[in-house]
Amino acid sequence: MCGIVGAIAARPVSEILLEGLRRLEYRGYDSAGMTVWDGSQIKRLRRAGKVQALGDALAETPLDGQLGIAHTRWATHGKPTENNAHPHMSGARLAVVHNGIIENYESLKRDLVARGYEFTSDTDTEVIAHLLDSAISSGASVLDAVRDCVAQLHGAFALGVMHQDYPGELITARKGSPLVIGVGIGENFIGSDPLALLQVTDRFIYLEEGDVARLRRLGIEIWNSAGESVERPVLRFEHGSGSVDKGEYKHYMLKEIYEQPRVVHAAMEGRLGAERVLEEAFGVTAPAIFDQVRQVQIVACGTSYHAGLIAKYWIEDLAGIPCMVEVASEFRYRKVVLPKGTLFISISQSGETADTLAALREVRDRILASLTICNVPGSSLVRESDLCLMTNAGPEIGVASTKAFTTQLVALLMTTLVLGRRHELTPETEARIVADLKTLPGLLEQVLGLDSAIEKMAEAFAEKQHALFLGRGTLNPVAMEGALKLKEISYIHAEAYAAGELKHGPLALVDKDMPVVTVAPRNEMLDKLKANLQEVRARGGELFVFAGSRQEVQPEEGVQVLELPPMPGILEPIVYTLPLQLLSYHVAVLKGTDVDQPRNLAKSVTVE
Numbered sequence: 001m002c003g004i005v006g007a008i009a010a011r012p013v014s015e016i017l018l019e020g021l022r023r024l025e026y027r028g029y030d031s032a033g034m035t036v037w038d039g040s041q042i043k044r045l046r047r048a049g050k051v052q053a054l055g056d057a058l059a060e061t062p063l064d065g066q067l068g069i070a071h072t073r074w075a076t077h078g079k080p081t082e083n084n085a086h087p088h089m090s091g092a093r094l095a096v097v098h099n100g101i102i103e104n105y106e107s108l109k110r111d112l113v114a115r116g117y118e119f120t121s122d123t124d125t126e127v128i129a130h131l132l133d134s135a136i137s138s139g140a141s142v143l144d145a146v147r148d149c150v151a152q153l154h155g156a157f158a159l160g161v162m163h164q165d166y167p168g169e170l171i172t173a174r175k176g177s178p179l180v181i182g183v184g185i186g187e188n189f190i191g192s193d194p195l196a197l198l199q200v201t202d203r204f205i206y207l208e209e210g211d212v213a214r215l216r217r218l219g220i221e222i223w224n225s226a227g228e229s230v231e232r233p234v235l236r237f238e239h240g241s242g243s244v245d246k247g248e249y250k251h252y253m254l255k256e257i258y259e260q261p262r263v264v265h266a267a268m269e270g271r272l273g274a275e276r277v278l279e280e281a282f283g284v285t286a287p288a289i290f291d292q293v294r295q296v297q298i299v300a301c302g303t304s305y306h307a308g309l310i311a312k313y314w315i316e317d318l319a320g321i322p323c324m325v326e327v328a329s330e331f332r333y334r335k336v337v338l339p340k341g342t343l344f345i346s347i348s349q350s351g352e353t354a355d356t357l358a359a360l361r362e363v364r365d366r367i368l369a370s371l372t373i374c375n376v377p378g379s380s381l382v383r384e385s386d387l388c389l390m391t392n393a394g395p396e397i398g399v400a401s402t403k404a405f406t407t408q409l410v411a412l413l414m415t416t417l418v419l420g421r422r423h424e425l426t427p428e429t430e431a432r433i434v435a436d437l438k439t440l441p442g443l444l445e446q447v448l449g450l451d452s453a454i455e456k457m458a459e460a461f462a463e464k465q466h467a468l469f470l471g472r473g474t475l476n477p478v479a480m481e482g483a484l485k486l487k488e489i490s491y492i493h494a495e496a497y498a499a500g501e502l503k504h505g506p507l508a509l510v511d512k513d514m515p516v517v518t519v520a521p522r523n524e525m526l527d528k529l530k531a532n533l534q535e536v537r538a539r540g541g542e543l544f545v546f547a548g549s550r551q552e553v554q555p556e557e558g559v560q561v562l563e564l565p566p567m568p569g570i571l572e573p574i575v576y577t578l579p580l581q582l583l584s585y586h587v588a589v590l591k592g593t594d595v596d597q598p599r600n601l602a603k604s605v606t607v608e
């Protein structure tokens, strides 16, 4: 997804901007560019492809100046070419970077073309540059031009704007797309998220919807959507900046997989009493809201959606109240019936996923309350939900989500317990699950010990085109997540099925070229699952089984079995996720793909 960085300082800014873009690479992009005011004119450099290509161009043609804006673009309108890369300019005097989508750009463009503006790109962003130029040519200041322009834009945007006649000002605005202001000493910055700016500051202002701001070296002024001057709090960034380095690991994804014992602990820290979940963790108003919950509606996308599917099993089983789960992109566009007493739970690593946010806004007036399970403090979902439970996983850089998922599951299990105690859950069961949760970090450590065996197993997948994942019960969404991980980073086509569905279709695909991965803990579904595995073996399919017991599922010709430690049943979906993450990771490494930034994918999908 597009990334924005901007700086106004008393020192050269191009290296700061470039480093900011590098730190935003994880969001996914296909071109990069920057403009810098060099004291007499705005100079621009853009490149299709990686930020490194822009860095190489900068090494050859340095941009020297103390005001600049930069951008990584994830193509939405027009191909990922240099011409479509940001910043976009109107004439030589004004440059703009934009994240988001302008829905009414075609009518705005027609109007601008009729007034003589020539377009040099296929982007929606260029209309913003020309709209600004048009207002400034009629006498408006750059600040007033931005205000005037945003009032005409429909859709989502975060903007950074610089103008030759205002070399002491960096103007920014946001509505529907993320943007933070980094507060420095004698210098100020903008960025799509704090990570982009942690190299220069750890103090941030999170702009509200509709805010416009003017940054000078020595001051920041903010106006809300009504045009009133407002103060926004300056918050210190909560994660240690060291957590965005790869450290000893070859990829962020591997580092993040290995962080899981620590971060699941962080997700529970301060939230578990001796025998119960401390519901104060959800906020002061939470108990009164939870008392009224009669059913739950979960909405999320991607990996976060899979966490929601697992939570459904827990909520219906332990709390005994109905729970619906749906992907946000469908939910937001259909007529949804929400009975009285519905708690709307959004799950999101980033807190900025456009569809999830839109779903919340869509139902806000028809629900009892909203709760978000989120990893990014200050993000839009956190700000717009009634309640939030932060997952505390720390920044997740690898596009393929790992530690965010397992910490979401911990948060959802804690949520199940606070809801359940108001319904069918007994204090004894809650106490047992709380005790089980406390064993989770140790169990995850043990599973990480299987890494080299999983690496070996991965060799069997490197040459394959397809793979099938099977699970039952709460392990069915785990299989779905395993298949998603494999396709995301290794580009092997992978599908997941509830094992009982095998004979209703996918069995037709099974042959020696179709590896079948199964998560098979020792639980009440195991016998049924074993029967499904026999169906695969009988068709010559090669099985890779992550099992709770080798006695139950024995290795033989064509059946590889990896035994996981014994564990409480409630923790199985969390713990069995790890070997599937490691399997995908090693297959991707063997295939030589870009593990942390897989092709065509973005970390944070802030447009529809």
Ligand code: G6P
Residues within 6 Å of the ligand: 301, 302, 303, 304, 347, 348, 349, 350, 351, 352, 353, 356, 399, 400, 401, 601, 602, 603, 604, 605
């Ligand atoms: C993108 C990411 C996924 C993520 C999904 C939802 O597709 O690549 O890893 O699961 O968005 O993102 P969210 O931030 O809402 O969890």
